[in-house]
Amino acid sequence: xxxxxxxxxxxxxxxxxxxxxxxxxxxxxxxxxxxxxxxxxxxxxxxxxxxxxxxxxxxxxxxxxxxxxxxxxxxxxxxxxxxxxxxxxxxxxxxxxxxxxxxxxxxxxxxxxxxxxxxxxxxxxxxxxxxxxxxxxxxxxxxxxxxxxxxxxx
Numbered sequence: 001x002x003x004x005x006x007x008x009x010x011x012x013x014x015x016x017x018x019x020x021x022x023x024x025x026x027x028x029x030x031x032x033x034x035x036x037x038x039x040x041x042x043x044x045x046x047x048x049x050x051x052x053x054x055x056x057x058x059x060x061x062x063x064x065x066x067x068x069x070x071x072x073x074x075x076x077x078x079x080x081x082x083x084x085x086x087x088x089x090x091x092x093x094x095x096x097x098x099x100x101x102x103x104x105x106x107x108x109x110x111x112x113x114x115x116x117x118x119x120x121x122x123x124x125x126x127x128x129x130x131x132x133x134x135x136x137x138x139x140x141x142x143x144x145x146x147x148x149x150x151x152x153x154x
Contacts, residue, residue: 002064006082009070010115015053018115019067025098026060033057037069081110081118085126089147095121096144106143123147 010018016034023029034056037049052069059065086092096111099119105112109122122145123129129150130136138153139145 005064005066007066007068008076008117009068009074010053011070011072011075013049013052013069013071014115015056015067015069019053019056019058021115022060023058025095028062029058029060031056031058076116076118078105078110078112078118081120083120083122085122085124087124092121092123092145092147095119100144103143108139108142109145121145123150 008015008018019031023031035054037046037052037054040047040050049069049071054068056067057064058067084095086095092109099113099121100106100111101114102112105118109120109126110118111121112118126145129147130139132154134153135150138149142149
């Protein structure tokens with residue numbers, strides 16, 4: 001049983017699109033359950049939400065998430081991000097290509113995807129690669145993490 005399950009509020013009625021996008025990006029992923037808003041003709045509290053996702057349960061690379069089409073009241077921001085510890089440079093490059101959508105938000109391994117979610121795409125051994133002042137200085141100049149450059153910066 002998951003102890004903490006992130007819940008994502010999609011503000012632009014694009015929850016279904018986002019979930020399917022993420023299912024294609026991450027291995028070992030599944031869409032587990034979806035509940036839709038009721039027909040607005042039956043319940044006027046949900047005007048404009050007919051056919052949108054009220055709740056969805058899904059797994060990305062084995063991690064459970066919840067999501068909903070919540071409307072424009074709340075938006076994602078950089079105060080919350082998801083960290084992707086990567087095995088090697090090829091994995092970093094893969095996730096960077098798939099998730100980076102806002103170049104001005106890129107810094108030190110951070111990207112923002114097309115739905116506004118921030119991701120930290122870093123090597124699994126990031127702590128080992130940023131032990132010296134030279135390595136930290138090199139990392140601070142990077143957008144996408146370059147493992148070889150961090151190793152060389154010792």
